[in-house]
Amino acid sequence: MAIKNGEILFIKSVKDGIPNRDPLNDSDARRLFSEEDGRISLSDVSIKRDVRDFVFDLYPDGGPDKKNYIFVQERINEKGKLLGRKSLAEFIAKEAGKEKEASKHMKSVLLEHSFDVRTFGIVYSVNPKFHLTGPVQFGWAHSLHPVNSQYVQGTVVMPSSDVKEGNEEGSEEGKTQGTIWTSYTVPFAVFIMPGVINAKNAEHTGMTQEDQELLLRGLWQGTQHRQARGRGQQQPLMLIHVEYKDPFYRIGYLEDMVSMEPEASVWKEEGQLPSSLQEIKIDLSKLIETLNKHEDKIAKCRIWCHPSLIVKNDISAYIQPLW
Numbered sequence: 564m565a566i567k568n569g570e571i572l573f574i575k576s577v578k579d580g581i582p583n584r585d586p587l588n589d590s591d592a593r594r595l596f597s598e599e600d601g602r603i604s605l606s607d608v609s610i611k612r613d614v615r616d617f618v619f620d621l622y623p624d625g626g627p628d629k630k631n632y633i634f635v636q637e638r639i640n641e642k643g644k645l646l647g648r649k650s651l652a653e654f655i656a657k658e659a660g661k662e663k664e665a666s667k668h669m670k671s672v673l674l675e676h677s678f679d680v681r682t683f684g685i686v687y688s689v690n691p692k693f694h695l696t697g698p699v700q701f702g703w704a705h706s707l708h709p710v711n712s713q714y715v716q717g718t719v720v721m722p723s724s725d726v727k728e729g730n731e732e733g734s735e736e737g738k739t740q741g742t743i744w745t746s747y748t749v750p751f752a753v754f755i756m757p758g759v760i761n762a763k764n765a766e767h768t769g770m771t772q773e774d775q776e777l778l779l780r781g782l783w784q785g786t787q788h789r790q791a792r793g794r795g796q797q798q799p800l801m802l803i804h805v806e807y808k809d810p811f812y813r814i815g816y817l818e819d820m821v822s823m824e825p826e827a828s829v830w831k832e833e834g835q836l837p838s839s840l841q842e843i844k845i846d847l848s849k850l851i852e853t854l855n856k857h858e859d860k861i862a863k864c865r866i867w868c869h870p871s872l873i874v875k876n877d878i879s880a881y882i883q884p885l886w
Contacts, residue, residue: 564772566698566765567862568810571758571779572803572817572850573610573704574872575786576840578751580795581712583609591747592712601709601827605754607701611683614778617785618678629659631678631777634685649689670695674769681770682778698764699778704756707823708830708837716745749795751838757818762810779804780886783867801845801874802867803881807860814857820850824875846875 583605584590592603615633622631632655638646646654652673656665659676670693673680684697719742760775779802786799807813824844830836837843854864866881868874 566760566762566770566772566775567806567808568762568813569760569775569804569806570813570815570817571701571756571760571782571805572801572821573756573758573782573799574707574753574801574821574845575704575756575797575799576751576753577749577794577798578796579748580797581747581749582754582794582797584747589747592710592749595703595705601711602706603710603712603749603752604706605704605756607703607756610701610704610756610782611679613785613789614781615679615785617781617788618777620788622678625655625658625676629676632658632676634673634677634680635683647689648687652687652689678774678777681768682774684764684768695768696761696764698761698768698770699758700761701756701758702818704754706752706754707821708753708827708843710749710752711836712747712749714745714747716743718743751836753800753823753837753843755818755821757816759813779867784886798869799867800840800869800872803850804863804865805854806862806864808862809860812860814853814860817850817853820847820853822846822849840871840873844873844875847878848876851876851878 581590581592583593585593588594593605594602595604596602615635618631619633619636625632634651634655636651638651638654640646640650652669653662653665655676656662656669656672659672661672661676665672669691670687673685673687674695677685680695682697682699684695685693687693764770783799783802786797803817805814805817822845824846854861864881865883866878867883867885868878869885
């Protein structure tokens with residue numbers, strides 16, 4: 564069956580880390596809003612990498628029928644050099660047994676054998692050049708409340724270089740102490756990210772329902788899977804997928820219909836920001852009201868929800884089992 568037009572809402576939390584740092588601001592949290600607003604943000608690139616890394620590790624050999632290779636990845640050749648677009652595409656073609664076809668029809672080979680090309684699209688700047696807009700597009704994820712990042716530092720016991728034998732004067736050379744590290748971190752934050760699935764673009768890339776289900780699973784389990792000290796403890800909290808009957812219709816801006824209690828103004832007034840899930844509730848009242856209002860346009864709505872998240876509304880009719 565063909566992919567339907569759809570919208571995605573993804574809510575996740577982070578503790579003691581920053582999922583997506585701003586290299587232009589000393590690797591602090593990204594802020595697209597003013598300091599007075601207080602919210603921080605995550606780029607769609609960060610979210611897509613979570614999905615790609617999950618699929619890459621889930622199907623290192625391309626998976627069933629060699630359909631789920633990842634094109635956008637860091638791969639090093641035998642000389643220790645990173646592969647570029649052409650070499651990555653040729654690697655996938657070789658692994659899929661399509662080297663001969665790839666010489667003239669690389670676009671078709673990648674669409675058939677690369678999950679992220681079918682899902683997120685591709686810019687292939689090697690002759691013959693081609694470009695495809697992916698059916699799945701994510702917006703920026705923004706925190707549902709003000710967030711203060713903290714500047715912290717610590718020490719590493721291990722010295723950066725060996726201590727050498729003494730010189731002619733008898734003094735020792737080299738580092739004799741550990742190094743000092745500094746970093747920004749966020750104690751706690753809850754983010755919401757919107758996304759769309761374009762049915763017509765899916766026809767052009769050949770994205771399948773199996774790809775769609777792998778994408779949704781990748782959002783959830785990919786958030787848990789990709790680990791790094793600076794990313795903190797990340798937890799998927801809620802994933803909403805709305806499918807529409809009309810391939811040219813969507814409600815839009817569903818993220819504006821989701822709110823968190825207490826509201827941002829309360830946190831600002833009290834001067835105490837949320838520090839755990841137990842201190843907040845997610846309110847879907849406006850979203851559910853809107854979905855009911857447009858139910859004649861909606862084919863299906865599904866919600867995955869972490870058991871620790873407190874939701875103000877009854878969503879039992881939409882709940883799906885977690886992966």
